Amino acid sequence: ATATLASGTEAYRGGLANQREQFSGVSLDEEAIKIMNFQNAYQAAARIVSIIDELYNVLLNM
Structure with missing residues (x-):
């Protein structure tokens, strides 16, 4: 009974x-577009x- x-x-x-x-209903095309957008933002x-x-290095070397 327990197994059933x-x-x-x-x-x-x-x-x-x-x-x-x-x-x-995950769309692989939409997910690929999101990944590309995240890559561009990164x-x-x-x-x-x-x-x-x-810029920091230039300021330090002045």
């Missing part, structure tokens, strides 16, 4: 997980930090 209950519970949980994945932030570092 555990098996039924596991099947129920698996069904819920499948329904959640189908409902979420590159811009890295460039700003690089410029600030360069």
Whole structure:
């Protein structure tokens, strides 16, 4: 009885997980666009930090 209950519970949980994945409807194209936007933002932030570092070094060497 316990094994049957555990098996039924596991099947129920698996069904819920499948329904959640189908409902979420993640678009790989949209996710790829978001990743590219994050990469561009990271590159811009890295460039700003690089410029600030360069300016700081110039000021220290004056």
